[in-house]
Amino acid sequence: MSNRTYADELFPQEVIEQHEEEMDISTNSVVLVSSPNPVEEANARIHVGWMTTRLDANENSDRQIAAYCTELGKFKYNFVVFPIGGVVRAYWKPSESIEIHPPCIDLPDVQLSNSLWETYINGKISEWIDCDSPDPLFAALSEEHLLKELNYVCYMGLQTMTIELKRISSPKTSAILNKWIWTRNTRFTVWIQLPAAIEKCLDYDGSTATASSDLWTIWSDFRNQCNNFSGVYLQVVLSLGANLPDELIESKLVERWKAEPLAGFVVESELFVTGRHGEACLPNAHLLLLKSLWSSDSLRLVLRATTDTFKYNMTIKSEYSLALRQAVRDVHFRRRRDDGSTDSAHSLNVGEYRDVLQAPLQPLSENLDSGVYNTFEQDKLKYEVYGEAVEGALKDLGADGRRQCIVYLLGGGRGPIGTKILRAEKEYNLKFRAGKDPLKVKLYIVEKNPNAIVTLKFMNARTWKRRVTIVESDMRSLPGIARDRGFEQPDIIVSELLGSFGDNELSPECLDGVTEFLKPTTISIPQKYTSYVAPIMSSHLHQTIRAQSIPFLSRALPAHGRGEPELDEEGTWVQRYPQGHVRNNMDQIYVVFLSKYIALADKTKPVFTFDHPNFQNTTNERSNCIEFKMDRNADVMGFAGYFDLQLYKNIMLSIEPSTHTSGMMSWFPAVIPLRHQLRVANGDKIRLKIERKVDAKGVWYEWCVELEKPTGEITTTPVQNPNGESYYMRM
C-alpha cells in the first residue's frame, strides 16, 4: 500500500477537519492551537485500517462499497481490509451434508475508480477457504476458489491483499502462493496474517506442540515455502489478541520481527482497556510490543472488531483509531532524531546507505576516484586519530634527542594523512622541543594511483611547501626504487589500507612488500588489526543479495571473482559466470550499513589478526572456526564482519560494536552471507569455518557453517566461494 492514499478524494476535507476538531476537544483542547496539529499530523502519517467482519458488513455492503468506505473515513480509517469476493461469499458456511457451492465473487469494480481500489482496499481471501483442510474434497474446493480470488485481486488491480493463516502448517496454501507470486506478471503485496496464538491454530494439538512451534516459525516456514520471495511483496502481519503469547513479550524473541518483512498488526478490539480519562487505550504489554517493532510509518495498524459494541457506541470507532495512532505516534520522532547525529554522519548522508549493498573496494587492483577520496576525507575523526598515533611515535622516537625522523606514508591517496603527519611534527616540537632543536620529519608519500599523483603534486606545491617527496609507485616496488634513488630507510611507516573486515583490502600483502626496506626499529602505524564476526538474522538482506541482477549494459563489467571479461565469438565483450548468477551473488562479501537485521549473539568474536611489521614474514593465510550458541529459534542469514585497528600503543580505531570509535563513519560493517538462510533452534550451536587463502595473483576467503544440534547431530553448509570464483581480491 502506498504511503499516500487517495482517501482524501473520497472523504471531503471538510468532513475530516470537522471530525478532527471534535476529537481534539474531547482529548486535549490545547492541541487545537499548536501548529501543525499533532493529531492531524498523526492522522496523515500513521495509517490505520479497518478489517471488515460479519459484525459490521452485510450483503448490501458489496454493492455500496463507496458509502461503506466513506463512513469509515469519518472515523479516521485510511483503508479497509475487505473480502475480495464480497461479504456474502466471505462469510459463507460450508455445510457438510449438501453439495458444495460457495456464492460467486460479486464485488463489482465500477463502484470505485481504479485508483481507489488500488490504494484504499486491501482484499482479504474468504474466511472459509482452507486449502490445508484434512478433508480432501474441501481442500480441493478451497484451492480452486483461492485461485479465483487471487485472479480477482489482479483483475481489480489491488496493491495489497491478505491471507489469514489458520494452521501451524499450510503447505498447500504456500505451494499455490509460491507458484502464483513467482510466475504471475502482476505485482501486489500479500499480507500473511498470523493467528493470534499458536493455540488458536486448527491443527494445534497440545500433545505434539513442542517448544519449537511458535508464531515466528509458522511465518518463516511459510516464507521459506514461498522461496523467500521479496519482502516488498510478501509480508507478515501479526494478530494481537487480549492475551499476548510469551514470544510477543520476551524481547529476544520479539526482536526477530525486526529481521522480517513485517507489514503491521491486526489489533482485536477486545484488548482495549479504559484509560484514566475514560478513553479507549491499549494495555501496557501491547503498547511495548508496538513501540518496539514500530520501525517506520510504512507499517500499518488494522482494527478488527471482536464484539459489536461499536454498533451502539459509534464514537468508540474513532477512539480505537486514535488509540492506535497514539500508541506509535512518538516512536517515529525518536528514531528520526537518531539518524545522522554526528557531523560526519550528516555530511556523508549515511542514511541513504541503509541496507544498500556495496562491493568492498579493491584499491589495489582498481584506482580510486576523486569522489571516493573526497568522501573518505569527510571523516575528519579518523585523520585526527592517525595524527595522534604519529605524534605518539614521534614522541617515543624523539626521546633520544634526534633531529630527523624519516616517515613514509604508504598509499597516500590525495594526502590527508600526509597533512596530519606534518601537523604531528609541529605539535611534537611545540610540546616537547620548546622551539629549539626541532625534530624534522622527512616525509615520503608513496602512491600507485597516477591520477591521485596529480593531486599530491598540487598539494605539495600549494599546501606542503614542497617538503614532501612524492613517489609514484606501488609500495611493493618501494625497496627497489629506494635502492636506485638512494632513499633513507623509514623510522615510521604509516598506512591506511583497511577494509570493513580488516585485511580484506590486502593491507597484509601490501605492507609485507616493504618489509625488506625497513630497519629493525621501524614502527608501523598501524601495529595490528583484528577482524570480528557475529551471526545475524535478516530476511531483507538475504533477499537483497540474492536478487541482484545484471542489466544488459553491465553484462561485460568485471565480476568480483577470479574470472575477467572476455571477447565472445561475435566480438562483443562479456563477463561469464560459470557458477551461475545466484551463487555468484551469495558467495561474495559485501559492505552494508546494516539496518533491517538483528544480531544473534550478544558479543562478536575475533577471526583473524595481523601484526606489523611482519619481520618474520609469517604467512598471511589464516583459518579459524568460531562458535556461537543460539538462544532462540531463528534464521541465520550470515555474519556481520567488523575490525579494530591498533594504530600505535593504546591509540585505536574500531568498528566492532562494543568498542566502536564514536562518530567515525569511514567503514560500514562487512556481511558474509550464507547461500540459504540456516534455520536454528534455541540451544543449537553454529560454527563459522573461514579460511583466508593466498595465491600468486590474489587473496580470497572460503567459508561454511557447521550446525550442531543439542543431540550432537551435525550438518554442514557447502563451502562458499571455492577458489575465489565469486570474490577474489586481486594483488
Added chain:
Amino acid sequence: MSNRTYADELFPQEVIEQHEEEMDISTNSVVLVSSPNPVEEANARIHVGWMTTRLDANENSDRQIAAYCTELGKFKYNFVVFPIGGVVRAYWKPSESIEIHPPCIDLPDVQLSNSLWETYINGKISEWIDCDSPDPLFAALSEEHLLKELNYVCYMGLQTMTIELKRISSPKTSAILNKWIWTRNTRFTVWIQLPAAIEKCLDYDGSTATASSDLWTIWSDFRNQCNNFSGVYLQVVLSLGANLPDELIESKLVERWKAEPLAGFVVESELFVTGRHGEACLPNAHLLLLKSLWSSDSLRLVLRATTDTFKYNMTIKSEYSLALRQAVRDVHFRRRRDDGSTDSAHSLNVGEYRDVLQAPLQPLSENLDSGVYNTFEQDKLKYEVYGEAVEGALKDLGADGRRQCIVYLLGGGRGPIGTKILRAEKEYNLKFRAGKDPLKVKLYIVEKNPNAIVTLKFMNARTWKRRVTIVESDMRSLPGIARDRGFEQPDIIVSELLGSFGDNELSPECLDGVTEFLKPTTISIPQKYTSYVAPIMSSHLHQTIRAQSIPFLSRALPAHGRGEPELDEEGTWVQRYPQGHVRNNMDQIYVVFLSKYIALADKTKPVFTFDHPNFQNTTNERSNCIEFKMDRNADVMGFAGYFDLQLYKNIMLSIEPSTHTSGMMSWFPAVIPLRHQLRVANGDKIRLKIERKVDAKGVWYEWCVELEKPTGEITTTPVQNPNGESYYMRM
C-alpha cells in the same frame, strides 16, 4: 550532462541578472516588462557551452579553472568543454625528430568541488591524440595516452567527455572505447564529435571517397564498432562550419539524426553573420538545421571560437550565446503544444509512453484486468465509430421492416460496445421507424473473462435494464452452448479483437470459432482488416529492445514464447530461455508509441488481410514479401506495423499513418525488430519476408529480410522467432 547544472553556485545570481538586463535592453526593451522574461527563461532552459581552444586558454588556465569558468559564466555559458589533461598537454605539438614525451596530465581535482566537475566540465581528449595514425609509433603512443585520459575522466568523476574524430575510419579508437565502455564500472556520457565535413578528415582522399562516405556513415560505423552501446552514454555531436555539406541540408538526409543519439552541436564562430540590428546571428541554412533537429532541450550547443575576435570585442561572447539560444528557443514551445492535443491523448497521458516497449496483449490466453479495460474505455471515439457501424448494419437489415434483430457482442469486456449497440438501436428507431414498429435488438454478450463477467452482470442490472443475455464462455464454445440453450442465430456479430498489427490478438481464430453458428446473411462487424509495414531507423529502439533484462524477481514470469515456467531441481519456479536473452528480446513483436525514429519509406505497404465471416473456412496462415527501395544511406532497425479496420461498408478505423483515425489513441504502432541494424545504401532494395503460422495451440510470425544491392548481390538475415520460440500467441 544533467539538465540542471550547478553553474548558479559558481556564478552569483546578481552578476547573471545584471547581465541579462543589459542584453534585454540591447535587443528588445519590451521584453523587460513581460514575466517570465523569455531571455532569462531561455538561459535557464537551453544549455550553451564554450569549447576551450588555443585561442582563449593558456598554461595558467589549468590551475585557475574556477576563475576561468566564472568568467565564461558571465557571458552565459552553462558549461565548458575543457581539455581533460589540461591545456598545456592538449595543445602539445609532437615533433617528429625528437623523442616523444607529451606533457603530463595536470588538471588538479581539488580546484573545484566534485559536483562542479561532474556537472560543469565536459572533458575533451587532447587534440594531438590520434590512435588511427598511419605512423605505428605515434598510434601506439596515442593509444597509451587515450587510456590515461579516459582514466582521468573517471578519476575526476566527470559526467560527460568528448572525443573529436579526425578520420573517416577510426577502428583503433573505437576498439579502445568499445572495451572501455562495456567493461569499466564507471558510467559517463561520451560525445563523439564529428568533423565539420568529410573533406576535412585526415584520411580523406578525393579519389577514393564514394557517394557512400558521409558524416552519418562515420558516426554509424563508430557506433557499430562500439557494439551500439546505449545512446544514453554514447552520443554524437555534429560540428557546424560555415559551409554545410549537402547531408546537413537535404531534409531526407538530415532527418536520419532524429534516429540517432544526437547530443548536440559544436558551432564554429566563423559561421556567424551580422543581423539587421548589427547583432551576431546564424545563417538561414544553419538555423533550419538546428530547428529541424532540436527535438528537446536536453540537446546542447557548444561555441567553438575559430578566430580570436572575442579577445578584442568581449560582448561578442554574449552575442554568440544569445544567438545560439535564440536559434532554438521557439522550437521547444511548438513541440510542447503538439503533445496531448486531443482529449483522449490527454486523459490517457500518452506522452508517458513515448518509446516505451510494451508487450502486445494476449487477451485470449490471459484475462485483462479492470485497469486495462478502464484505459481502453477512455478512448470514446473508437466506441462512437463502432456505434455508427452497428447503426449502419441495423439500417440495412431493418429495411425489410423486421421487428427484431439478434446481435452477439463477442468478447464484450466490461461492455462499452454493448452500450453503443443499445444506443444504435435507439438512434435507428428515432431516425427510421419514427416511433412506431420499433426494431428491437436482442443482445447477447459473450465474454470468457470470469472477472469481467462480474462487471457485466452489474452493468446489466444497473444500466441495461436486464435486457442483455450474458454468456460466460470462450466464443469458440458458443455454437455448442447456443445449441444446448436454444439461442437464436445472429443477424449481426460485433467484435473488437484487434492488436496493433491487426490479427495479432487472434481475431481470425476467435471469429472462425463461431462460423458454424452463423446464418449465411450474418453481418460481421468488422468485415475486414489489413496490416501494414514500413521500414524504420532508430538506434534508440534497437538498443532499448536489446537491453531488456530480467530482474531476479521476474525470473519465473512466463516469457512471450512457446515455453512456460518450470519447477527446477531445487523446487523453485523458473522460466528458461534456451535461445538466450538477447535473441529472445530481438525476436518479439512490440507495441511502441514511436518517437525517436524515422520511417525509411514514404508509404506503408499492406501485409495480411482477413475477411469476416470466413464462411469458406480459409486458412489463417499467411505469407508475404514486401519490398521497399531505399533512398539514402541508413540503418534499418526493423519495421513499424499498423492496421486498418473496415467495420461496416465505409465505416473505418485506422492507425495506418496516411489514414489514421483522428484522435483515436487505442493502438500504438507495432514494431517488428531485426536482430542487428541492417546497413543499407541509397538505391538498395530490402524485402521483408514474413509468415503467419498456426498450430494447435497458437499462432506466431517468422520473419527475415532480404537485402538486394544495385549490383544484384543478395544477402538474407536469419529467420527470426523460428517455431514461435520467443513470441507465440496462445489460443
